Amino acid sequence: MAKSPEVVQQYLEEVEAAAEDVLSDRQEIITLDRRRNTNREALRQLAGDGGAGKGPDSRMWICVGNMFLRMPRGFVKDSIEKEQKHLDTEINNLRNGLRSKVNLLNDLEHKQATIGTSLKPLSPDEWQAVQQVMGK
Amino acid sequence: MCTQLIALEVKNPRNMKRHKCSKPLQRPTKIETQCEPISGQRPGAAANQRSVRLHNTGVARGTMAGVSLAASEEHEMTKIERIGAHSHIRGLGLTDDLTPKASAQGMVGQIKARRAAGVVQNMIKEGKLAGQAVLIAGQPGTGKTAIALGLAQSLGSDTPFTAISASEIYSLGMSKTEVLTQAFRRSIGVRIKEETEIIEGEVVEVQIDRPATGTGAKVGKLTLKTTEMETIYDLGNKLIESLTKEKVQAGDVITIDKATGKITKLGRSFTRARDYDATGPQTRFVQCPEGELQKRKEVVHTVTLHEIDVINNRTQGFLALFSGDTGEIKGEVRQQINAKVAEWREEGKAELVPGVLFVDEVHMLDIECFSFLNRALEDDMAPVVIVATNRGITRIRGTQNMSPHGIPIDMLDRMIIIKTVPYQEKEIKEILKIRCEEEDCEIQDEALVVLTKIGVETSLRYAIQLITLANLVAIKRKEKQITIPDVKKVYQLFIDEQRSQKFLKEYEDEFMFDEGTDTMMETS
Numbered sequence: 001m002a003k004s005p006e007v008v009q010q011y012l013e014e015v016e017a018a019a020e021d022v023l024s025d026r027q028e029i030i031t032l033d034r035r036r037n038t039n040r041e042a043l044r045q046l047a048g049d050g051g052a053g054k055g056p057d058s059r060m061w062i063c064v065g066n067m068f069l070r071m072p073r074g075f076v077k078d079s080i081e082k083e084q085k086h087l088d089t090e091i092n093n094l095r096n097g098l099r100s101k102v103n104l105l106n107d108l109e110h111k112q113a114t115i116g117t118s119l120k121p122l123s124p125d126e127w128q129a130v131q132q133v134m135g136k
Numbered sequence: 137m138c139t140q141l142i143a144l145e146v147k148n149p150r151n152m153k154r155h156k157c158s159k160p161l162q163r164p165t166k167i168e169t170q171c172e173p174i175s176g177q178r179p180g181a182a183a184n185q186r187s188v189r190l191h192n193t194g195v196a197r198g199t200m201a202g203v204s205l206a207a208s209e210e211h212e213m214t215k216i217e218r219i220g221a222h223s224h225i226r227g228l229g230l231t232d233d234l235t236p237k238a239s240a241q242g243m244v245g246q247i248k249a250r251r252a253a254g255v256v257q258n259m260i261k262e263g264k265l266a267g268q269a270v271l272i273a274g275q276p277g278t279g280k281t282a283i284a285l286g287l288a289q290s291l292g293s294d295t296p297f298t299a300i301s302a303s304e305i306y307s308l309g310m311s312k313t314e315v316l317t318q319a320f321r322r323s324i325g326v327r328i329k330e331e332t333e334i335i336e337g338e339v340v341e342v343q344i345d346r347p348a349t350g351t352g353a354k355v356g357k358l359t360l361k362t363t364e365m366e367t368i369y370d371l372g373n374k375l376i377e378s379l380t381k382e383k384v385q386a387g388d389v390i391t392i393d394k395a396t397g398k399i400t401k402l403g404r405s406f407t408r409a410r411d412y413d414a415t416g417p418q419t420r421f422v423q424c425p426e427g428e429l430q431k432r433k434e435v436v437h438t439v440t441l442h443e444i445d446v447i448n449n450r451t452q453g454f455l456a457l458f459s460g461d462t463g464e465i466k467g468e469v470r471q472q473i474n475a476k477v478a479e480w481r482e483e484g485k486a487e488l489v490p491g492v493l494f495v496d497e498v499h500m501l502d503i504e505c506f507s508f509l510n511r512a513l514e515d516d517m518a519p520v521v522i523v524a525t526n527r528g529i530t531r532i533r534g535t536q537n538m539s540p541h542g543i544p545i546d547m548l549d550r551m552i553i554i555k556t557v558p559y560q561e562k563e564i565k566e567i568l569k570i571r572c573e574e575e576d577c578e579i580q581d582e583a584l585v586v587l588t589k590i591g592v593e594t595s596l597r598y599a600i601q602l603i604t605l606a607n608l609v610a611i612k613r614k615e616k617q618i619t620i621p622d623v624k625k626v627y628q629l630f631i632d633e634q635r636s637q638k639f640l641k642e643y644e645d646e647f648m649f650d651e652g653t654d655t656m657m658e659t660s
Binding site: 026029030034037038040041048095114116118119120121126130 | 294329330331367395427428429430432434437439480484485486487
C-alpha cells in the first residue's frame with residue numbers, strides 16, 4: 001500500500017528529529033570533553049612547575065573567554081576543580097540519555113534495538129573473572 | 137637536578153593547530169545510529185565459537201561467583217557439525233514477513249516447513265518458546281538438518297546454537313544425562329555488559345625525560361589527538377614503562393584503559409602512512425579516532441553457561457583441556473553458577489539468552505534420556521530444543537513399545553511438529569545446481585538434467601555425492617565442465633543403495649555370514 005506524501009514526510013521528520021537529537025548530544029559530549037581536557041591541562045600546570053613555591057593567595061592571570069583576569073591562585077584552582085566535577089556529571093548524564101535516544105531512533109528506522117545496553121555493567125572484579133572464562 | 141631531554145619524535149609540522157573554537161555543529165550525510173558509547177560490537181561472535189581456550193583460573197577463584205573449585209576435571213563433548221553436506225545453507229530464505237522465497241540463502245522448496253520454522257524463529261527471538269521442543273520429521277534427505285541449520289544461521293551470532301547427534305550421548309566417559317546437561321548448558325547464553333572508560337587517540341608526540349643518573353623517576357608528556365581535539369597528558373612512571381614496552385611512537389593510535397592504565401595499540405594512523413618507506417606487513421592502518429578523547433566503551437558479551445561451568449570446575453588450569461580425562465562437572469558447581477547468574481539477573485547485570493539445542497537422529501535416544509528431557513525442559517533455564525528424526529512408527533529405544541518417531545507419547549505431546557516432504561524434481565535440480573556452485577564444479581545443463589533424473593530415481597544425497605566424483609572424472613579428462621559421459625561413468629562406478637541391495641540379493645549365497653533377506657538392515 002502506497003503511503004501518502006504527508007505520511008512519509010511526517011515519518012521522515014520524526015526520524016530526522018530523533019537523529020538530530022542524538023547527534024547534538026554527541027556533539028555536546030565532544031565539546032564538554034574538550035573543555036574537560038583543557039581544564040585538566042590547566043590544573044596540571046597549576047600543580048606543576050608553574051605553581052611551585054607559590055602560596056594560594058599569590059595572584060595569577062587566567063583567560064576567561066576573551067578576557068584576562070588576575071585572580072588568587074587558590075580560588076582559580078578551586079573553581080576549575082568544581083567545574084571539572086560538573087563536567088563529569090554532565091557528560092555522564094548525556095551518555096546515559098543517549099542509550100534510549102539511539103534505541104528510539106533505531107525503533108523509528110525499524111532497525112533492531114542494540115541488545116544488552118540496558119544492562120548494568122559488571123564490577124571490575126566480576127569482569128576480570130568473566131575474562132578468565134572467555135580466555136583472555 | 138639535571139635532566140636529559142630525549143624527545144622521541146619531533147613534533148610533526150602537519151599536526152593540527154590547537155583548536156581555536158569548536159566547529160559548528162555539522163550534520164554528516166550518513167546518520168550515525170550506533171554511537172560510540174553504545175556501539176554494539178556484536179558480542180557473542182567470538183565467545184560462542186571458540187573451541188580451545190587457554191587460561192589460568194587464578195583470579196576466577198575468588199571473584200567468580202565465589203564458586204569453589206571442584207576437584208574433578210572436565211571432559212568436553214566433541215561437537216560434530218555436519219558442515220560438509222549443508223555448507224550452502226545461509227538462513228531460512230524468508231522475507232521479512234516470513235514468506236518463504238522459492239530459492240534463497242541455499243534453501244529450496246519445503247515451503248511449509250520453512251514458513252513454520254520462520255514462526256519458530258520469531259518465537260525464539262521473542263523468548264517465548266523457551267522450555268518447549270520442536271520436532272522436525274520427514275523422510276531421509278528431505279532437508280531436516282538443513283532447516284535446523286538455516287534456523288540457527290538466521291538467529292544470528294548472539295543466540296547460542298548447539299548441534300549434537302543423539303548417538304553422541306553414548307559415551308563411555310560420561311553418563312548420558314551429563315552429556316545432555318552439558319549440551320543444554322551450552323545452549324544457554326548469559327549476556328553481560330562490560331563498561332570501561334578509555335582514552336582513545338592518535339599519538340602526536342611522546343616525550344620522556346630521563347634523569348641523567350640513569351635511575352630515579354622518569355617524567356614525560358604524551359600528546360594525543362582525535363579529529364576534534366588535542367591535549368597533553370603528564371605521564372607517571374608506570375605509564376611511561378608501558379608506553380616503552382608497547383613501543384608507542386608518534387602516529388600510533390592507542391587506547392588507555394583509565395581504570396587499569398593498560399595501553400593497547402590499535403594501529404598506525406593513515407595520515408602517517410607515508411612516514412616510512414618500508415613497513416612490516418603486520419602494520420595496521422586505522423583512521424584517526426573521532427569525537428571525544430575520553431570515551432565510555434560498552435561492550436556486550438554472551439558467554440554460555442557451559443563455558444562458565446568448565447572454568448570453575450577446573451583445578452589444573454588449561455591442562456585439563458588437553459588431557460582428555462573423563463570427568464563430569466559437579467552438581468554443586470552448576471548450582472553455584474546458577475545462583476550467581478540469578479543474582480546478576482536480579483541486579484540487572486545479566487540477561488539470559490535461551491538458545492537452541494538441536495538433536496539430530498533423536499530416535500537414537502533411549503527412554504531414560506526422554507524422561508530426563510521431559511524434566512529438563514521444565515527448568516526455567518531451558519533452551520529451545522529442536523529434534524529431528526526420519527523414523528515412522530518404531531520402537532522406543534530401551535523398551536519394547538512402539539511409538540510414532542520412536543519418541544514416547546508424553547514427550548511428543550510437548551512438541552510442535554514440523555513436517556518435511558520429499559523434494560519435487562524441479563527442487564532437486566535447483567539444489568543440485570546450488571551444490572555444484574558450493575563445490576566449485578561447473579556442469580553442463582544436459583548433465584544437470586541427467587543428474588536430476590538420478591536424484592529423483594535414487595536419492596538426493598546420492599546425486600549430490602556424484603557431483604564431486606563426476607567433477608574428478610571431468611578434471612581427469614582435462615575438461616572444465618561436467619558432461620553427460622562423466623555422470624554416466626560415475627553412475628556406473630559407484631552404485632546407489634537400490635542397486636547395491638539388488639546386487640546383494642542376487643549373490644547373497646556367495647557372501648559370508650549371510651542369513652538371508654529377513655535380517656536385511658533397514659537403511660532408512
